[in-house]
Amino acid sequence: MRKHGKEKRCILRKLYLAVDVSYDEVIAAELSLVSVWDNEILPILLNLLQRKIQQVSADGAYDTRACHHVLKNKGITHSIPPRGNAGY
Incomplete structure (x- = not known):
């Protein structure tokens, strides 16, 4: 701030990747x-794909009803661990 006279703010972004292992x-x-x-990005990533997906692995951030619903409708098996605050 001293050198350039004003604060420059950085705009943070996140990159999501779908990988064929x-x-x-x-x-x-x-x-x-x-x-x-x-969890809002999962349906977008699945719609971008041109191929049949058999299995999805993701972290606990994707453990939502919406993500499970999208995966079930597309017939995709998943391995998503429960969130830390998940209930029965």
């Missing part, structure tokens, strides 16, 4: 602002 290739990517929740 059998071929080690990125098959879809989505860039969003930090204000977007992780």
